[in-house]
Amino acid sequence: MTRSDPNSFDRSSLIRAHARETRSAARNGSLSYVTHGLSRGHVQANLAIVPQDYAFEFLTFCQRNPKPCPIIEVLDPGEVEFKISAPGSDVRTDLPSYRVYRDGALSEERVDITEIWRDDHVAFLLGCSNSFDEVLERNGIPQRHLEKPDGRISVYRSNIACLPAGRLHGNVVVTMRPIPHQEVVRVTELSSRFPIAHGGPVHIGDAEQIGIADLSKVDWGGVNPLRAGDVPVYWACGVTPQDVALASGIPEMITHAPGHMFVTDLYIDDQRKG
Amino acid sequence: MTRSDPNSFDRSSLIRAHARETRSAARNGSLSYVTHGLSRGHVQANLAIVPQDYAFEFLTFCQRNPKPCPIIEVLDPGEVEFKISAPGSDVRTDLPSYRVYRDGALSEERVDITEIWRDDHVAFLLGCSNSFDEVLERNGIPQRHLEKPDGRISVYRSNIACLPAGRLHGNVVVTMRPIPHQEVVRVTELSSRFPIAHGGPVHIGDAEQIGIADLSKVDWGGVNPLRAGDVPVYWACGVTPQDVALASGIPEMITHAPGHMFVTDLYIDDQRKG
Numbered sequence: 001m002t003r004s005d006p007n008s009f010d011r012s013s014l015i016r017a018h019a020r021e022t023r024s025a026a027r028n029g030s031l032s033y034v035t036h037g038l039s040r041g042h043v044q045a046n047l048a049i050v051p052q053d054y055a056f057e058f059l060t061f062c063q064r065n066p067k068p069c070p071i072i073e074v075l076d077p078g079e080v081e082f083k084i085s086a087p088g089s090d091v092r093t094d095l096p097s098y099r100v101y102r103d104g105a106l107s108e109e110r111v112d113i114t115e116i117w118r119d120d121h122v123a124f125l126l127g128c129s130n131s132f133d134e135v136l137e138r139n140g141i142p143q144r145h146l147e148k149p150d151g152r153i154s155v156y157r158s159n160i161a162c163l164p165a166g167r168l169h170g171n172v173v174v175t176m177r178p179i180p181h182q183e184v185v186r187v188t189e190l191s192s193r194f195p196i197a198h199g200g201p202v203h204i205g206d207a208e209q210i211g212i213a214d215l216s217k218v219d220w221g222g223v224n225p226l227r228a229g230d231v232p233v234y235w236a237c238g239v240t241p242q243d244v245a246l247a248s249g250i251p252e253m254i255t256h257a258p259g260h261m262f263v264t265d266l267y268i269d270d271q272r273k274g
Numbered sequence: 275m276t277r278s279d280p281n282s283f284d285r286s287s288l289i290r291a292h293a294r295e296t297r298s299a300a301r302n303g304s305l306s307y308v309t310h311g312l313s314r315g316h317v318q319a320n321l322a323i324v325p326q327d328y329a330f331e332f333l334t335f336c337q338r339n340p341k342p343c344p345i346i347e348v349l350d351p352g353e354v355e356f357k358i359s360a361p362g363s364d365v366r367t368d369l370p371s372y373r374v375y376r377d378g379a380l381s382e383e384r385v386d387i388t389e390i391w392r393d394d395h396v397a398f399l400l401g402c403s404n405s406f407d408e409v410l411e412r413n414g415i416p417q418r419h420l421e422k423p424d425g426r427i428s429v430y431r432s433n434i435a436c437l438p439a440g441r442l443h444g445n446v447v448v449t450m451r452p453i454p455h456q457e458v459v460r461v462t463e464l465s466s467r468f469p470i471a472h473g474g475p476v477h478i479g480d481a482e483q484i485g486i487a488d489l490s491k492v493d494w495g496g497v498n499p500l501r502a503g504d505v506p507v508y509w510a511c512g513v514t515p516q517d518v519a520l521a522s523g524i525p526e527m528i529t530h531a532p533g534h535m536f537v538t539d540l541y542i543d544d545q546r547k548g
């Protein structure tokens with residue numbers, strides 16, 4: 001469902017770019033591919049937009065499930081600018097790619113949602129584990145997905161149930177990173193420092209224990225084979241709301257396309273005000 | 275507005291009691307006084323109940339203002355049991371005293387809200403700095419209010435504005451603890467470890483800098499005079515929603531009476547699941 005070839009745009013120019021530049025590239029259409037590895041050090045975010053009628057239930061769902069759904073910013077109904085985490089942004093244009101779920105099914109994928117935006121839409125930014133890429137890199141922990149041409153992490157449905165909220169229910173979606181066994185404790189410690197980016201792992205090791213039958217069959221993203229001595233380590237993933245949209249049959253939810261994140265001005269080690 | 279004398283019930287039996295016992299004493303009417311210092315080590319919580327029509331705005335307000343309003347648990351509309359933080363509890367009976375705000379004014383104070391409970395009521399538990407009493411005690415940091423017969427902390431309106439959410443706005447309400455000057459850094463470090471209990475201070479030192487004219491005139495609670503060498507240290511306080519109810523003219527908000535908290539089964543150093 002991805003419209004652009006990873007080689008059609010020079011993503012490397014965005015690796016060290018400020019978040020504004022990556023958002024601008026998404027807005028003007030030059031970036032329609034995944035944001036893994038871009039604007040290193042900036043907090044990347046999952047997007048979920050629901051009708052106002054579902055806003056309280058969705059926010060409660062996030063509050064009850066902070067590992068898959070760590071809240072970065074919530075807008076008032078109809079607002080389009082993330083004033084706190086990305087001044088000058090526009091939620092309708094600043095992501096490389098969007099998905100629209102209707103009545104519990106994926107309805108369409110778009111690069112812009114301006115035409116379908118409504119005043120009763122409520123937008124939520126949720127943290128993303130891409131945000132600690134730079135921390136892992138600085139600490140010498142390999143990020144196998146960033147070494148591949150497609151740059152895509154592995155994403156799976158797990159059988160870990162979320163706590164439901166009103167009409168919303170579903171299981172935790174997870175990312176998997178192959179981690180050299182001697183780095184598993186350190187990557188757990190490091191990622192646990194950043195709850196806003198899903199925090200520590202939800203599982204370490206055997207995929208079957210969390211209901212994943214075959215690591216070579218991803219539900220989203222790309223395959224990242226284990227090498228000798230690797231342990232698969234799983235983090236909660238902000239694609240979870242998309243699986244909730246499917247499982248709960250919510251009339252409408254607009255999200256980022258998996259991997260095509262909203263990049264905020266925040267840095268992963270910022271201390272938030274207030 | 276407090277109905278019971280601190281000496282009419284032996285509060286000392288509850289200092290080391292499990293949270294269930296303190297809630298039970300509130301439920302059966304034997305405890306109608308403040309919970310400062312009771313069930314040490316347990317997380318104490320502020321209560322706010324709003325009509326469903328305000329629930330999304332209130333939860334968004336808390337998300338935007340995590341220092342005064344750290345969310346512990348949110349119930350679905352009409353639910354009365356805090357199943358996660360206090361199994362078996364009943365929000366209508368388990369606090370020593372409640373306040374009811376209507377149309378921006380304090381309307382009444384009650385020891386039980388069963389008669390006025392409605393199915394469209396949505397209940398929120400917010401963290402309270404009472405929760406780190408035991409941590410400060412263990413670290414030898416004096417808690418002057420617990421040394422007084424009335425046990426009451428000092429609570430003031432500040433001029434620090436909260437971020438608004440929809441129809442809700444107001445300033446941060448603060449508690450003040452007199453801290454010996456040589457302990458100010460350590461109390462900042464210690465309390466910062468517990469964001470669920472308001473985290474680190476919002477201000478250290480001169481009261482006027484945050485709009486408090488006279489420390490001897492409390493807005494809630496009791497006076498706690500500074501001794502020689504003390505520095506006043508201020509934490510965000512969960513009475514903030516009550517000031518928001520007054521400032522915003524919300525049609526109805528039911529809260530704990532200041533100091534009369536909901537005591538949860540959680541311990542301050544628990545690591546939450548999920």
